[in-house]
Amino acid sequence: MFQNVSNDSALGYAQLQEQPLNILHIEDSVADQALARLHLQRGLPACTVTPVDTLQDAGQALSTQNFDLVLADYHLPGFTAIDVWDLVRALPAPPPFVLLSGAIGESAAVDIMRLGISDYLLKDQISSLPHVIKRALEVHEARRARHRAMQELAASEKRLAELTEHLHTSIEQERASISREIHDDIGGSLTAVKFDLAWLLRNTPQGPMQSHARSALEMLEHALGASQRIMQNLRPPVLDQGLVAAVQWLASDFERRSGVPVRLRLSREHMDIAPALQLVAYRTAQEALTNISKYAQASRVDIELSDQEGFLTLEVTDNGVGLSAGAREKPQSFGLRGLSERARTVHGWLDISSQAGCGTSIIISIPLDASATSVQA
Template sequence: MFNRGPVSVQNAGPSAAGLPRFMTAAPGQAASGLGPDAREATQLAILFIEDSLADFTLMRAVLVDAGLNVSAQCVDTETTMRQALAERAWDAIISDHSLPTFSGLRALKVAKEVGFRGPFLIVSGAIGEETAVEAMRAGADDYVMKNNLRRLPPALERGLREVQTRDQRQRAETALASAHDQLNAVFSATPVALFAISRERTVTMWSPACEDLTGLGSTDTLSRSFALPSQPDTWKLLTLIAPALDGTEVRGLPFSIETKGENRELLVSASPLSGSPPSGCVVALSDVTHLAHAQAELSRSESQLRELSRHTERVRENERAELAREIHDDLGALVTRIRADLALARRRSREKETAQLLDEAEQMVASLGEAISRIARAMRPPVLDFGIVAAIEWQARDFAQHTGITVNVHTNQDDLALELEQSIAVFRIFQEALTNVFKHAQATRVDVDLFADDSTLSLEVRDNGIGLSSDSLRKRTSFGLRGMMERVHGLGGWMDIGGSPQTGTPPFRGTTLMISIPLNPPTLSLPGGKSPHHEPEDQE
C-alpha cells in the first residue's frame, strides 16, 4: 500500500497524430473486434483505481503485452477519481476491490453518478463469490483475480464490445421510440382516418379520426379483429384493401359507409408494411362526402341548366316557326296583292313615264317578296318537313351556291325520320359548322358524312382549311361552338372538334367536327354533361 497522487503512464513509442479516437468516439468503439495491428494503433484511455503501484504497473504491462495501446492513469481516492473523470473521457475503468480509504463498489457508484458509460472491471487478490455477485448486480461488467491477470485483456475487450452493443441497442431503442412518437403524432393530428391492420386482420393502430368517422374508439378496436359497425361494410372494406396485404398498393377506391345515421362517401388507400408477404398494411380513409354532395349538386344544376337551355331552344324554334308562318302568310300575301295592283295600274297607265315607274316599283316589290321568302326559310326551313337528310342536302347546295365552296354530302340513309327537336338541333349545328368554315377556315372543300343506325345518328363535317389553334378553341366568346355543344348535350349526345393549325401552302389538314346523338334519348340530359370524347373550348 502507498499514498501518492495520480500516476499517468502511456505506452512507449510515438503516438498517433491528432486526438486519440477514444477522446471523441463512444467507449469501446475502436477496440471491439480489432486485429493485433489495429489494437496496436488504437489507444485506450483506462483509469485505474489502485493503491499498489506494483499492481498498477503489472496490470498495465499485461494489457500492453496483449497488444493493446494503453494510455493509463492511476488514482486511489474518491476525490482524485472524480477529478480524473472530470478532466477527460475514459474508455474503461479497472478498480481494485479494496483500498484503504476507498472501494471498488464505491468507485462503481461514483462512475454511475458522473454518467460513465464504459466497461467497469473489478480486480482483487481475494474476493468471495457473494461479493463478486454483488459487484455484478451493482453494474460491474466483470471481475478478475490478481493471480489470474491473463483474463484481464479478454475481459476488457469483451466489456468494450458489450458497451458498444448496449449503446447501439439504446440508440436503436431511442430512435424507435422517437419514430413511434412521431407516428402517433401523425395519427393523432391528421384529419384523414388512419388505421393499421395485420395479416390476421387484427387492428394495431387506430387514429382519433377513425373514431370520429366510425364511432369506434381505440379500446373497441386495438388488438381486436377489424370490424366496422356494419358487417357488410366490414367485408367490403376488407375486400378493397386485400391487395395491400399481398404487397400491392391501393389508391383512391370509392367506398361508402353508414355511420351515426349518415351515409359517408370515402376514398380508400392502403400501403403494405414491410415483409414478404407483408406483415400488414396501413389504411387511409379520406372523407369526401362534402365533395360528393357538391358534385351531385353541381350535376343537378348542370342538368337543370341544360333542361332550361333545351326549353329555351324549343321556345325559340317555335317562335321562329310562328314568325316564319306570319311573314310568309301575311307579308307574302300583302306583297302579292301590291304586285298585282301595280301591274294593273301599269297596264292602265297611258303615260309612258308613269308606266315605267310602276314597272320599277313592281320589280322592287318582287324583290321584297323574295327577301321575305328567304327570311322565312332561314327562320324555319320548310325542307325540314321532308326529313333531316333532305334538309342537310338542301343546306349544302345553298351554301355552295352562295360561297363557291364545294360541299359533298355522303349518307347511308335516303330518308331518316327524326323527332322534330332532333331534326332542328342537327340542322342548326350543320348550319353553324358551315358558317364557321366560311368565316374562319379559308377552305375550298367540305365533306359531310351523315350516318345512322337503329340507335345512333352521327354527323361529321370536314374541311381542308387552315385548322384550329388551341387559343381559338379556348376563346370565351366562342358562342357558336357553345350553342352547338348545348344542343348536342340536350339530346344526350357528344361532340368533338379538332384540327391542328397549319402554315405554308395548301393542301391543309383542316378541321373536323363530329357529333353523335342517340335516336332514343333519355328524358333528361346526361348528368354533368359527361361524354366519352374530349370536348374542346368554344369557338365562334
Template sequence: MKVIIVEDEEAHLELMERAIRRDSPDVQIYPFVEIESCLNSIDRIDPDVIITDYMLPGMDGLEFLEELRKKHRGIPVVVTTGQGDENIAVRAMKLGAGDYVVKSGDFFSLLPSIIKNVVHQEELKKALRESQALYEREKNKLNSILASLVTPLAVINGDTRIDFANPIFERIFGKELIGKPCQAIFDQSSDACFQCLKAVENRQTGSVEFEDVNERIWQVTISPGIEKEGDILKAVLIFQDITERKAYEKQLQHLSEKMIRVQEEERGRISRELHDELGQVVAALKFDAAWLKGHLSDENIEVKERLQEMCALIDGSLDAVRRISSGLRPGILDDMGLGAAVEWYALEFGRRSGLECVTLIDLPERRLAGHLETGIYRIVQEALTNVARHAKASMVTISMKHNKETLFVQVVDNGMGIEPSKIRSPLSTGLAGMRERCEILSGTMEIKGDPGKGTQVKVQVPVMYR
C-alpha cells in the same frame, strides 16, 4: 446607387468616375487607392457595387475577394485589369466576382452597363436565396395545412395503395381505407376506378367522377408524380363534393332544353307568319303593280318606269321574306325531314359563299324525332357558318350516316384549321351553342383542327324516331 472604386492610377480613376456619372448623374462614388482602407469603410458606406483593380499595393484583387467574402457576402464586385489572364479570371469568378474586365479601348464606355449587369445578377441571386428560404418555410407548413383542409385528400403510393389521407377524408370515407388499394375508394364505380388507375399509370393529371354509397357525387382530381427523398408517390387525389352542382347543372340543362324548344317554336311561328301573311301581301302588291303597268297607255312613260321600279323593289322584298322565313325555320325541315333540309341548306350555302359544298346523306327511311332533326340541323348550320367566317376554305363536306343506335354527323373543311385554344374558349359562343345542343341530345361532339389542312366537327347522338 453607391459605388466604391479601388484604383491607384489617378487617370483611370477619373475616367471611370466620368463614365459612371455620365450614365447616372446621382450616383455616389467612393474612391480608394488601397484595399485596407476600403475594407475598413465598407460597413459605413454600404455600397451597391465595388470596382477594384487587380494589381494594387499591399493586396491583389483575388486576395481582396477572399477577405471581402469573409465578412461582406452579397456585394457584387467587378475586377479590372490592364492585361487579361484567363487563369486569374477563372479564380476571380470562383471567388464570387460578378465580372472580370480588361481595360481595353472601350472599357470606360462599357463600364456603366457592366455595373448594371453585375448588380442585376446579385439581385437575382438574392431573390433566389429568398425564394429558397420561402420554400423551406412553406414546406414546413404543408403538413399542418393538409390536416386543416376541408377537402378530402389522399396520397397513392407506388403500388396504388392509399398511403396517406387527411382527417376529412378519413371522416367521410373511413380511416380503414388507409393501406388498402385505391379501388376501395370508388366502391362499385368501376369506370371511375379504371380512369383513375389509367391516369396514375400514365403519370397524367386527370379528373374522374363517381357516386358513393350515400349517393353523393364526387369529382376526383388526380395529380401524379410527386418525388421526395427518392420515394415516388404515384398520385395525390383531391375530392370535391359536386352533388349540388350536378343538381343545378341538371336543372340548367332542362331550362336550356325548354328555352331552345320555345325558341324553335317561336321561330317557326314567325317564319309561317312571314311566309303566309307578309309574303302573300307582297305577292298581291306585285300582281296589282303588274296589272296597273299593263293597263297604262304608252303615253304614260314616266308612270310605267316608276311602276317597273316598284315591281323590282317588290321582287326584292319577296326574296327577303323567303330568305328570312327559311333562315328562321325552313319549311322543308318540317315537311321533308333532316336529309332534305341539310341538302337544301348546303346548296344555298354554296351559292352564297362560293364554296364547293358536298353532302353525303344516309339517314333512316323512318323520320327522326323532331327535336333531333332540329338540333342536328342547327349544329350543321352553325358549323357551316364558322367555315364561311373563319376557315378560309374552298370546300366543305357534310356527311351523315347511322346504325341502329347512333347517328353520326361530320362537317369537314379544307381550310386553315382551328386553333386548339379556340375550341374551348368562352369567346367561341357558336361552338358553345353547338356543344350545348349536342348535350341536350345526349350526344358527344369532337372538334379537331389540323393547321393548313382544315377542321373536323364530329357529332354522335342516339337515334330517336317520331
C-alpha cells in the same frame, strides 16, 4: 400514414370540436380499453368512449347510436376489424374508422387502407392516438365537404342543362312562329301587292308612272326574296320533308351562295328520324356551314349523314385554314358552345377536330332512341 389537410379542413374540425366526440371502441382487452381511454381523455377531453368486445355488440351500437369515429383492434375473438368495417360502411353516413392494433404486417396495412379505412396505429405508439383521431376527423370532414361541393355542382349543372334545353325549345318555337307569320301574313301581303303592281305595269302607258311602277316592282321582288331568306333561316319548310331533304337544301344553297363545291354522302335517301333529332342535326349543319363561309377560306366541303348502328351522325368537314389552338376557348365563341349544348339536350355529343392550315371537322352523334321530346321542331 398521415396526410396534410387544408386550413378549411382544420376549420371544419374546429367546428366539430364544439360538440363532444362520440367514439365507438371495439377491443377485447380491458387493459387496452383503459389505456386508450386514458390517452383519449388527455388529448380529447370532451370525447365519450363506448367500448364493446363482440361483433354483435358493435352492430347493435352502430344501429342505435351515431358515432363520430370508430376505433377497433384488428384481431378479435371470432372476427376481425374488416368485419366491423363492413358494418360501418353499410351505414348511410359512415364515420371515419381508425385501426388500433398490435403487430400488423405492412401488406395487411396497405390492404385495409385500400378498403377505405381512415388510418391505423400500432398499440406501442398509442400516445399518438389523439393526434391520429384528429387527423382522421379532419380528412373525413374535408371529404364530406368535397362530396357536398360535388353534389351542389352536379345539381347546378343539371339546372343549367335544363335551362339550356328550355331556351333552345323556346327559341325554336319562336322561330317557327315568326316563320309562319312571315309566310302567312307578310309573304301573302307582298304577293298581293306584286299582282297589283304587275297589273299597273300592264295597264299604264309609257311614261313616269310606268317607270315608278317598274321600280316599285323590282323593290318588291327584293323584299320577297329577303322574306324568303329570313323564313328559310328561321325554319325552312323543307324540314317538313325530312332531314335528308333539309341537308340537301342547305348544301345546295351554300354552294350557290359561296361558290364552294359541296359533296354530300348519305347512308340512305330517306331516314325516319324523330323531328327533335332532325332539328338538332339541321342546326348543327347550318352553323357549321355558316362558320365555313365566314372564316374557313375553304375550297371544298364534305357532308356525311348517317343513321347506322343506332346513331344519327352528321359530319361537316372543310379543307380551310382550320381553328387555332385557342379559338375554341375564346370567351365569345358561343357558336361552337351552343352546338355542344344543343347536342346534350338530345343526349348526344359534339366533337370538333381541327388543325391550323388543315381544315376542320365537326361531328355530332345522337342516339336514335334519345328521349328528346322537349325540343320542338
